[in-house]
Amino acid sequence: MEANTKKIILITTGVIAAGTVLYFVLRKKTDSSGGECDPTGNGGNCIQVDPATVANSLYDAMKKSGTDEEAILLALKNVNASMLNRVIQKFGKQSYNKFLGNQINLTPWDPLPLEPLQVWLKNELTTNEYNKLKLKYPQLT
């Protein structure tokens, strides 16, 4: 009787220990850290940036001859596809010399055409760089 009781206690303890170990090994990991927005920007419409600020930095990166590609990518880092539409809206249309890639007007009698952000980007970036933008923003053509 004494030995039997001991055996039962041993087995019960073993089963409980094994069960605890299994539980910790097999349980599904959960994580609820991090900010409110999905950091990739691809999880719902979570606003992380101010479209006006982004539009300004893009304008600054492109307005002079020569392009700071890295500045463009950095400015657009936290802008997801739907957010880009608001940036495009904020950017509006700005006078642009397509041939020089800046805002210098060589013909004072004829003002420069006003171009939207898409045209600016396409003109300033190489095809390869522009294709990278298209990966993130399918609405760009």
Place this chain on the structure above:
Amino acid sequence: MSVTNKNKGLSNPAVLALASSPAGQKAVSGAIDTTLKVAKITAIVAVVGIGGYIAYRLYKNRFVSMATNSKYEKANITKDQAKAKAEALYQAMYGAGADLDIVLQTLAGLNYNGFVEVFNAFGKRSPLFGSDMTLTQWLNDQFTSAYDRTQIEFILPGIL
């Protein structure tokens, strides 16, 4: 006195006499027993030590999966798609040189939990030289220039 000092060890007549006596035999076999015991214990300690070290290395280098974050939307790809993406990323980065364009194409559009799925499907994979690395370690290992990293951060912020 001077004789015993000159002849030491078994060539010492006194020691020889002691070794051949029954009590001497007992002492010799006892010494051999002790030596064997010590050897046995040393061997056991060595085996346990090496085994323990291997187990420790395996444990330390094990793949620790990433948890999906319940605060963000569910993964926007299936497990099979995650597997295919993990494979494509590995192919693009394995060996000499890495194809950043393919990496960007593969990562584009993933949400956070989608990336977690790809990370877990990737597990730990071995490079040509060196030890196994996770997807994040691979990306950090292969793309070190500031512009490369900016491009990855642009396509998928918050993963490097």
